[in-house]
Amino acid sequence: MKKIASACLFLLLAAFNAQGADDGALEEYAYYGFEPEIVTNYISNRKKLGFVRISVELMVKNPSDLVSIEKHDPLLRAAIVEILGNQAEDKIKSLSGREEVRRECYEVINRLLEAETGKPLVVNLLFTKYLYD
Template sequence: MKRIASLLLLLSLFSCFHVAAEDKKDYAYYGFEPDIVTNYISNRKKLGFVKISVELMVNDPTDLVALEHHDPLLRSAIVEILGNQEEDKVKSLSGREEIRRECFEMVNRLMQQETGKETVVNLLFTKYLYD
């Protein structure tokens, strides 16, 4: 009886690992080089600037070629979004998340127009500096 219980336990563990292995995706990341640096709308007399590192997460590593090809277009769109932000939004955590989400949606919209599919699963700010 103990052997049967042990065997059933092993079979259930194996099936759990098998399902987990099937659910794994082959994610890849595309990083913009160099970092993106631009001005934003400042409340002060001097210009404010923001410097960010952006990583785009995709499901399929073959999508990296399309991202690299459209890098200038995507970079320009992110710079434009950042440049139109108010200082309070740039400097707040909730504002940063709104900016990230807006960049993510724009990148996917542009990729949809250029390639016919939304390739980006997530957009990450890995560095976010402002003055």
């Protein structure tokens, strides 16, 4: 329900901004956040099981695309969990590795969305929280 309310708010703001914009001079972007945060295990070098907890935001160019993304939330979430679960500890814990994981998530999500909706909807994927142990 919270996601639907935020999608409606984005659509309302987009409509309001469209009335005051100078012939579409400014592009409008919207964000979709996965709730709850994604928590999963990764391949650890230690005997202890490693985990990562992230908040992911998907940036879309058209606020109306939020409805399609919300519809496919479980598919996208599962893809991110699978990608994270297949990473080595060194990659999870390094800055360059985190960027590689982010890029891989972005590419896989756009491929999945293109297969489901006919077009890649995500302009950018952001990790707004990234904690590991």
